[in-house]
Each structure stands twice: as C-alpha cells, then as structure tokens.
Amino acid sequence: MEHRIQALYEQFGGPLLRHVRKTTGNDLQWAEDVVQETMVRAWRHSDRLQWEPGLVWAWLLTVARRIVIDGRRRRSARPREVEPPEADTVPVPDGCDRALSAIVVADALRSLSQEHREVIEQTYLRDRTISEAAEILGIPPGTVKSRLYYGIRALRGLLRDKGVAG
Incomplete structure (x- = not known):
C-alpha cells in the first residue's frame, strides 16, 4: 500500500x-x-x-x-487573527498633536510678510470671502487672491521645512 x-x-x-x-x-x-x-x-x-x-x-x-x-x-x-496591542502602546487622543501643530502653524504665520499674513488671517482664520477681505484690508479682490496664493505657497514651504507638511 x-x-x-x-x-x-x-x-x-x-x-x-x-x-x-x-x-x-x-x-x-x-x-x-x-x-x-x-x-x-x-x-x-x-x-x-x-x-x-x-x-x-x-x-x-x-x-x-x-x-x-x-x-x-x-x-x-473567519477574520485574520492579530495579536492585541499592549495597553501602553495604544495611542490615546489627548489633543497634544493638535496643540503642537497649532503652535508650529502660528510660528510659521509670524514668519510671513505682513501682507501675506493679513490675507490668510482674513480668509482662513476669520472665514471671510475674498470680497470681504478686500473691503476690510482696503485692497482690490485680485490683490487679495494674489497675496493669498503666494502667502499659502510660502506657508507650505515653511511648514515643509519644519517637517509638518509634505
């Protein structure tokens, strides 16, 4: 056999x-x-x-x-079996990452020119439209758009240098 x-x-x-x-x-x-x-x-x-x-x-x-x-x-x-993570390695959201990111972004904003910082503050931080920001700052809407574009571009570069943005 x-x-x-x-x-x-x-x-x-x-x-x-x-x-x-x-x-x-x-x-x-x-x-x-x-x-x-x-x-x-x-x-x-x-x-x-x-x-x-x-x-x-x-x-x-x-x-x-x-x-x-x-x-x-x-x-x-049957789902794949995985080892449960150790209790001390499970991330617990505590807001530290968000606070740290806010500090880094605020620092990067201070590094921008006043013109770029103003349009970013008015449009992103105060949630105003281009027209509203233009009226408050006393500049044409096209200038707000241009400063916003170059300001965001400069901000991204600063954050990338700090290792925050890719």
Whole structure:
C-alpha cells in the first residue's frame, strides 16, 4: 500500500504542486500543504482508488481543488487573527498633536510678510470671502487672491521645512 502511495507521489507530486500553486495564487507553502493533504487522502482512500494513471490524476486534481476551495472559504469566513496591542502602546487622543501643530502653524504665520499674513488671517482664520477681505484690508479682490496664493505657497514651504507638511 505505502509503496503505491510513494510511487503516486513520485509520479504526480511535482505536476500536482505546479498545478496547485496556480490555484493558490503562487503561495508555495499553501500549495505544499494542499499536495500533502491530497496525498494523505489518497492513502486513506487507497482501497477505493482506481489506479489507472488518468483516473488517479483526475482524482488528485479534484481532491486538491476541493482542499483549495475549502481553504479559501475558511479564510474568507473567519477574520485574520492579530495579536492585541499592549495597553501602553495604544495611542490615546489627548489633543497634544493638535496643540503642537497649532503652535508650529502660528510660528510659521509670524514668519510671513505682513501682507501675506493679513490675507490668510482674513480668509482662513476669520472665514471671510475674498470680497470681504478686500473691503476690510482696503485692497482690490485680485490683490487679495494674489497675496493669498503666494502667502499659502510660502506657508507650505515653511511648514515643509519644519517637517509638518509634505
């Protein structure tokens, strides 16, 4: 009996592994497990197998395909297990990051020219439209747009230099 299984593995093990690797997405470890389980099942059912090469090959392919399908079903039905994080490594939001970012942005704003800082304050910080900012600052809307564009560009550069923005 075991001689037949050994001969079966020698004759069909390589081709079966190549075939199963394709069906497992080229996952060698999984494919080897499938081939091993297929051979174990062949050994268990050796008394009922028809030992003609074409029939045995078809039986091996069918069994291997079913093992792969069962594996896919198992993987999709059960979420992947992950180790729970250590309690002291779980981030707890405390507002520090936000406060630190606000300090860095305020510092970068102070580095801008007064004209750029004024339009950014009026439009972004005070939530005013271009027209409203232009009226308050006493400059044309086109000038507000231009200063806003170059001011934001300069602010991004300063923040990038400080390692805050990408």
